[in-house]
Amino acid sequence: MRRLPKAxxxxxxxxxxxxxxxxxxxxxxxxxxxxxxxxxxxxIKGSVGSAYGWGYTLYYxxxxxxxxxxxxVAFHARMFNIGGEGQATLGGLGAAxxxxxxxxxxxxxxxxxxxxxxxxxxxxxAAIPAWLQARKGSHIVITTIMFNFxxxxxxxxxxxxxxxxPGQMAPETVNFPKGAHLPTAHEMLAWFxxxxxxxxxxxxxxxxxxxxxxxxxxxxxxxxxxYAIRAFGFSEPAAVYxxxxxxxxxxxxxxxxxxxxxxxxxxxxxxxAERLLIDAVQGAGFVGIAxxxxxRSHPAGTFLAAILFGVLYQGGVELEFEMPAVSREMIVVIxxxxxxxxxxxxxxxxxxxxxxxxxxVS
Amino acid sequence: MTEINGRAQPDAAAPAIELxxxxxxxxxxxxxxxxxxxxxxxxxxxxxxxNGAGKSTLMSILYGFYRADAGEIRINGKPTQIPDSQAAxxxxxxxxxxxxxxxxxxxxxxxxxxxAEEGQLLRPSLKLARSLLARLADEYELHVDPDxxxxxxxxxxxxxxxxxxxxxxxxEILILDEPTGVLTPSxxxxxxxxxxxxxxxxxxxxxxxxxxREIMAVTESVSVMRxxxxxxxxxxxxxxxxxxxxxxxxxxxxLRVEKKAIEAGKRILEVHNLSVTDSxxxxxxxNVSFEVREGExxxxxxxxxxxxxxxxxxxxxITEAEGNIxxxxxxxxxxxxxxxxxxxxxxxxAHVPEDRQRLGLIMDFLAWENMSFGxxxxxxxxxxxxxxxxxxxxxxTAKRMRKFDIRPDTPDTQARNFSGGNQQxxxxxxxxxxxxxxxxxxxxxxxxxxxxxxxxxQSILDLRQAGAAVLLVSVELDEILSLSDRVxxxxxxxxxxxxxxxxxxxxELGLLMAGVADGGRS
Numbered sequence: 001m002r003r004l005p006k007a008x009x010x011x012x013x014x015x016x017x018x019x020x021x022x023x024x025x026x027x028x029x030x031x032x033x034x035x036x037x038x039x040x041x042x043x044i045k046g047s048v049g050s051a052y053g054w055g056y057t058l059y060y061x062x063x064x065x066x067x068x069x070x071x072x073v074a075f076h077a078r079m080f081n082i083g084g085e086g087q088a089t090l091g092g093l094g095a096a097x098x099x100x101x102x103x104x105x106x107x108x109x110x111x112x113x114x115x116x117x118x119x120x121x122x123x124x125x126a127a128i129p130a131w132l133q134a135r136k137g138s139h140i141v142i143t144t145i146m147f148n149f150x151x152x153x154x155x156x157x158x159x160x161x162x163x164x165x166p167g168q169m170a171p172e173t174v175n176f177p178k179g180a181h182l183p184t185a186h187e188m189l190a191w192f193x194x195x196x197x198x199x200x201x202x203x204x205x206x207x208x209x210x211x212x213x214x215x216x217x218x219x220x221x222x223x224x225x226x227y228a229i230r231a232f233g234f235s236e237p238a239a240v241y242x243x244x245x246x247x248x249x250x251x252x253x254x255x256x257x258x259x260x261x262x263x264x265x266x267x268x269x270x271x272x273a274e275r276l277l278i279d280a281v282q283g284a285g286f287v288g289i290a291x292x293x294x295x296r297s298h299p300a301g302t303f304l305a306a307i308l309f310g311v312l313y314q315g316g317v318e319l320e321f322e323m324p325a326v327s328r329e330m331i332v333v334i335x336x337x338x339x340x341x342x343x344x345x346x347x348x349x350x351x352x353x354x355x356x357x358x359x360x361v362s
Numbered sequence: 363m364t365e366i367n368g369r370a371q372p373d374a375a376a377p378a379i380e381l382x383x384x385x386x387x388x389x390x391x392x393x394x395x396x397x398x399x400x401x402x403x404x405x406x407x408x409x410x411x412x413n414g415a416g417k418s419t420l421m422s423i424l425y426g427f428y429r430a431d432a433g434e435i436r437i438n439g440k441p442t443q444i445p446d447s448q449a450a451x452x453x454x455x456x457x458x459x460x461x462x463x464x465x466x467x468x469x470x471x472x473x474x475x476x477x478a479e480e481g482q483l484l485r486p487s488l489k490l491a492r493s494l495l496a497r498l499a500d501e502y503e504l505h506v507d508p509d510x511x512x513x514x515x516x517x518x519x520x521x522x523x524x525x526x527x528x529x530x531x532x533x534e535i536l537i538l539d540e541p542t543g544v545l546t547p548s549x550x551x552x553x554x555x556x557x558x559x560x561x562x563x564x565x566x567x568x569x570x571x572x573x574x575r576e577i578m579a580v581t582e583s584v585s586v587m588r589x590x591x592x593x594x595x596x597x598x599x600x601x602x603x604x605x606x607x608x609x610x611x612x613x614x615x616x617l618r619v620e621k622k623a624i625e626a627g628k629r630i631l632e633v634h635n636l637s638v639t640d641s642x643x644x645x646x647x648x649n650v651s652f653e654v655r656e657g658e659x660x661x662x663x664x665x666x667x668x669x670x671x672x673x674x675x676x677x678x679x680i681t682e683a684e685g686n687i688x689x690x691x692x693x694x695x696x697x698x699x700x701x702x703x704x705x706x707x708x709x710x711x712a713h714v715p716e717d718r719q720r721l722g723l724i725m726d727f728l729a730w731e732n733m734s735f736g737x738x739x740x741x742x743x744x745x746x747x748x749x750x751x752x753x754x755x756x757x758x759t760a761k762r763m764r765k766f767d768i769r770p771d772t773p774d775t776q777a778r779n780f781s782g783g784n785q786q787x788x789x790x791x792x793x794x795x796x797x798x799x800x801x802x803x804x805x806x807x808x809x810x811x812x813x814x815x816x817x818x819x820q821s822i823l824d825l826r827q828a829g830a831a832v833l834l835v836s837v838e839l840d841e842i843l844s845l846s847d848r849v850x851x852x853x854x855x856x857x858x859x860x861x862x863x864x865x866x867x868x869x870e871l872g873l874l875m876a877g878v879a880d881g882g883r884s
Contacts, residue, residue, distance in 0.1 A: 223748050227731070227738050234724045240680055241713070241721040242736035243704025 004354060010301060014294060014342060016349050018308075021341035025334040034325050046318025047311040053318070055185060055200020060284075061310030062202065062267045065209035067288025068306050069216050070122075070261035072297040076220055077253035078233040083129060083144025084261040085285025086151030087122040091262025092269040093155060094121025096163070096173055096276035104179030111182060111204065114270045115263060122262015123255045125151060130254030134247045140254075148285070159278055173276040182271045205267035209306075212260060213299040219256070220299075229253050261285060287335075293343035305342075312338060376439025378403040378535055378566035379424070384433035386419055393419040395590045397433070401583075403534075406557060406567045408577040408598070411587030412610055412811035413782050417570050420587070421537055425457045426450040437535070456528025460539045462520050466513035470506050470523050471495070474530050491530060498529055502559045503552070517665070518549035525556065536560065537568045542576060546665050547839065547872035554580045572812075574603040575840075586610055611813045619819045619844060622827065626847065627656030629691075630831035631711075631800045636685035638672050646672040647683065648855045654800070654831035659822070661846030661863070662835040665875050669855035670835045671716060674804045677833070678713035679703035680721075690799055707736055712793035716804035716835070722789040723777045730759035730773035733792050766791040767817060783814030790818060794825050801825055804835045819845060839868055839875075853877045 004013075026036030047057045067084040074081035081087075098117030104110040129143035159171040166174075184203045189196040220226040232239040232249040239246065269280050287309055294308070295301030316331035377400040384397040394416045401407040411417045422428045424435065426444040435442050437453045444450050450457070464473050471488055474495065479487045492508055499505045506515070506522050515523070521541060528536055538557075542550040557567055557580060569581060577584050578598060586593040586609040593609045608614055631654040638647040647669050654660045664670055675681040682697045689709045695701045706713065715721035723732050734743045734755050742758065745751045759773040768780070768787045777785060786806065793801060806822065807815045822845060826832050836842050842849055843863060850860040851874035859874045 218749075222750060222752070224738060224744060224750055225748075227750060231724050231727070231735065234726045235720070237680075238721050238724050238735075241678060241703055241715055242738070243679065243702050243707065245702065 004350075004357060008353070008357065010296060010298075013346070013349055013353065014305075016353075017294075017341040017346065018338065020349075021334075021338040024341075025337050028330070028333060028337075029326065032325055032330070034323055039319055039323060039326065042319050042322050043311070043315030046322075047313075047315040052197045052200055053314060055197055055202045056314040056317070057307070057310040058185075058206050059200060059202040059267070059272065059310070060313040061306045062206045062209045063264050063284040064287050064291045064306035064309045065213060065303055066260050066264035066267070067284050068291030068295060068302040069212055069288075069299060070257045070259075071288045071292035072295065072299065072302050073216055073220070073229075073260060074253050074257035075292060075297045076226075076233045077229045077249055079130075079133070079250060079253055079257070080141050081126065081144055081254065081257045081261075082141055082289065083126060083147050083258075083285070084264075084288045085281055085283070086144070086148035087125045087258040087261035088264045088268075088281045088285050089148075089151040089155050090125040091118035091122035091265035092276055092280045093158065093265075094118045094262060095265040095269050096176070097121075099176040099180040099270060100173060103177050106179055107182055110180040110270075111266075114180065114266050115208065118262045118265040118269075119259040120262070122265075123259040126254045126258025126261070127251070130251050130258075133254075134250040156278060159276065163276065165275075171278050175275045176270065180270060181274060182266075184271075201272040203267065203271035205271045208263070208266060210303075212263065213303045216260075216299040216302075225252055261288070287339075290339040290343050293339075293346075309335075309338075376436070377401055378438060379568075380436040380439070381420075381424070382434045382436070384420065384423060384430045384435070386423060386428060386430050392590045394423070394430070397587075397592050399585050399592060399595060401535075401566055401568060403438075403566050404561055404564045405582040406561050406569055406580050408581035408584035409568060409570045409587065410572060410574065410577055410584060410606060410610060411593075412572075412813075413809050414589075414811075415587040415610070416590040417587055418539065419590075421457070421539060421568070421570060424450070425455060425537065451531050451533070454532060454534035455537065456525075456531060456533025456535065457537045458521065458524040458528060458539065458541060460541075460543060462524055464512045464520060464523060467511060469509050469511055470515070470526075471508040473512055473523055474508075474527050476527075478531055494530060495526060498526060501563070502556050504529075504556060516549075517544045517667075518546070518552065521545070521553065522556070533565075535566045535568070537570070539570045540572070541569070542571065542573065543837070544666055546875045547868060548876055550576075573840075574606050577606065578603060588612060607812055611811070613813070619816065619823060621823055621845070624657045624827065626658040627829065629653050629655050630689065631833065632686075632688040632691075633677075634686040634688075636673070636676060636683055636687065638676060638681060638683045640672075646855050647676070649685075650852075650855075650857055652850055652857060652860070654833055656829045656831055657826055658848070659826050659832040659834055659846045661842035661849045662833065662852055663839060663842045663849055663871055663875060664837070664852035666837045668852045670804070670837075670852055672855075673852070674713070674716060674802060674835055677706070677711065677802045678715065679706035703736060704739065707798075710799035712796065712798035712801050714789050714793050714801065714803040714806060716808070718782075718785050718789050723785060725776070725778040727777055728773065729763065729768075729775050729777060729780070729788060730756045732777050732788055733759040733762060733773070735792065737792070737796065762791040762795050765795070766821070781811070783810040783818075786810050786818060787814065790821055794821055797828065798825075798830060800831045800833070802833045802835075805837065806834070807836075807838065807841060839871060842871075843868070851875055 029036040029039045047053045067088060070084050071081055094117035095114045098113050099110060125147060129140055129147055132138040132143050133140045163173045164171055182203045185200065186196045186198045188204060220230065228244045228249050231242060232244055232246060236246060264284060265280065269276055273280060291305040291309055292302055294305040312335050319326050320328055320331055380400045382398050384394055386394040397420060409417050419428065423430045426447045426449050429445060435444060442453050444453060465476065471491055475487045475491045495508050504522050504526055506519050512520060512523060541553060545553060561567055571577060581598045583595060584598050585595040586606060588610060634651050636647055636650040637645060640646050650673060652660060662670055672681060676683040679702050682701060685696065687694050687696060689711055694709050719725060724735060737743060743750055743755050756773045763771040766787045768784050768791065803822065806818050810818065822832060834845055846863050848860060849863055849866060849871060850857045851871055853875065858877065858879055
């Protein structure tokens with residue numbers, strides 16, 4: 001079987017998929033009596049047309065980079081980790097416990113501690129389904145989905161009964177101490193004398209997301225563990241032949257995956273909300289699946305796909321605001337179309353394209 | 363062209379099958395290029411060629427699995443369209459596939475009738491089939507119990523059911539794809555007797571095989587295919603195996619490798635009372651014991667499925683087992699931690715698996731990644747405990763590719779893009795080039811072209827020369843006889859007999875393979 005050239009594979013196919021998704025979305029917008037081109041303009045202008053827009057787009061993108069990388073790492077071992085949502089929820093709990101544990105003197109101490117807390121809790125939440133898969137053969141898709149529900153119920157219980165701020169009606173913790181406040185883009189750019197709007201929540205976690213992407217790339221393609229993960233993912237019998245332990249690969253890949261998903265909380269819980277809310281993840285765990293699919297489980301692709309979904313999220317908010325006819329649900333439909341075309345319907349474009357390409361070559 | 367009631371009337375003079383200018387390509391690959399061939403009625407016609415020469419594609423076109431891009435098929439002189447296998451059956455063509463297409467839990471009778479039932483009720487068809495089966499059994503020595511359940515039959519009998527299926531559908535032309543691959547020598551002899559009597563009754567038979575000996579034994583004429591083209595069609599009586607091999611490969615080939623006599627040294631691999639019970643509770647290996655010495659090749663012969671796969675997997679550290687194995691005098695563990703493939707390699711035991719695509723290689727990995735597969739924890743593959751040394755692995759691979767004549771010799775080629783022979787050479791290069799004390803090798807030349815077979819056999823002999831102990835498991839008796847110093851025959855999970863290669867022959871081993879414990883000596 002011949003393969004398409006890389007440029008087509010990672011450039012052209014996603015582009016066609018995206019265009020198709022936008023065309024169908026456009027028809028939907030047309031159907032409710034609005035101008036699709038104007039809608040597209042609002043989305044783009046609202047997300048990348050200003051420093052303010054970028055600030056939100058990159059904030060959302062940071063969340064999606066973490067959850068996307070989580071899915072990507074597990075997928076290299078052919079583990080379909082659907083549990084990013086739950087792992088990120090637990091990551092939030094871990095980060096919150098760390099931040100509330102002591103009166104942090106400075107963010108440089110709180111930041112690594114929060115990363116460790118979030119990652120550890122996320123990994124721990126992934127460890128149980130991973131162990132069940134590796135030792136008992138319980139399918140990882142089923143168990144991770146179920147663990148999403150357990151995580152959400154657990155968080156509700158803890159926020160209502162244990163962690164709720166005293167004298168408060170809302171199920172949320174007290175604000176984190178001042179010393180746990182992470183520098184935002186506004187503050188960081190000010191160190192270099194660059195001005196940036198104050199309100200967008202993008203913060204130092206964005207740099208962490210870039211670092212995590214590099215980490216995943218090195219892990220998968222440069223380390224012995226990554227070699228074992230990929231070998232196992234391509235063929236379990238062959239991996240066993242080579243003396244690679246399936247148990248260790250499943251555990252390692254899922255722990256790293258859960259850790260990455262958990263680290264999303266550093267951005268959303270520590271960086272933005274600065275307290276633990278009941279719904280801190282907001283579906284980012286599921287978007288991560290689409291992001292990883294679109295990015296072909298490569299960190300670079302995942303990063304770019306995360307930015308794209310950041311654009312869709314931020315642009316969607318603007319669209320809802322500027323075009324009242326386009327409701328919140330409508331925006332979810334558009335996002336779903338993008339997910340469907342880039343993820344699930346990938347072969348619809350790929351197969352005709354392969355045929356066309358090889359006919360031309362031969 | 364004469365037609366009576368819509369059925370073609372055989373034109374006595376026309377060949378049974380004529381292919382004219384058949385071409386078929388898959389994407390950029392020309393599987394068949396302008397193939398022309400004709401087969402006379404009432405003859406056995408052989409088709410030989412290396413893997414990927416286009417034999418299977420050609421037969422698939424004839425049987426309606428593929429449609430030719432160009433060319434014409436004539437059956438009994440009449441141009442015929444064969445868009446699907448129904449049309450092939452209607453044209454009187456029957457096919458016996460290499461992997462049988464039978465329903466295992468149906469009886470013989472039900473399998474024969476399946477797809478050719480007449481009417482809504484099954485009973486009349488079964489009755490008809492039963493009487494026909496009885497007649498065919500007498501006529502062609504095709505004896506099978508019609509009420510036996512197929513999965514309980516031996517492979518040889520299952521193959522007869524396949525032939526009966528074709529004859530039941532009134533096939534006049536029978537295509538057999540590698541029919542002897544799974545048979546014992548005596549079963550193969552029986553098959554050839556059946557084929558000859560079918561031929562004497564006027565049936566036309568096409569025999570696809572890579573065993574030149576069989577071609578010489580039963581065919582009247584033979585076509586040689588090479589790289590999608592028809593290299594030659596000759597009368598069998600006017601050719602010999604060497605000529606055919608040369609036509610297949612396009613250059614001179616040595617069919618037998620030269621083996622130097624060397625003195626066997628110390629015992630290196632000692633296997634004692636090895637037993638395996640699989641997940642269904644069946645003993646697939648029963649008290650297997652043997653030993654292999656330095657500079658010695660022990661061949662394990664036997665019909666596929668008699669425990670050889672399990673033996674290889676135990677030795678390779680894939681399956682757990684009971685019993686004892688010693689490598690160089692040191693006991694190795696057979697269960698739990700320390701019984702995995704990595705520990706085996708550390709103890710100096712290298713394993714070339716039977717199925718290179720399923721076990722031996724990661725087909726999506728590049729050549730250099732595969733060249734370290736299983737040895738990826740070794741120092742020469744790594745910078746330190748965490749990071750691998752990709753550059754060192756690439757250059758080591760480039761060296762090995764030249765040494766083992768692997769083509770293309772680019773380390774950045776994906777394993778799946780190599781031919782079967784070159785894939786096998788990658789596995790061999792990886793396992794042999796690290797100078798193991800013991801090499802366990804399964805079916806080293808399965809699906810490998812003739813040119814590469816020579817090289818692979820030579821590499822195994824070189825390793826023996828260097829003092830390694832080699833355990834060679836193969837279903838090819840020729841291979842066992844030409845390489846091994848001693849032969850052990852496996853039957854039903856045990857070693858039924860062991861002979862010095864020089865003191866035995868194909869007939870005796872054949873009887874052992876069929877389960878006759880004394881090899882027919884008494």
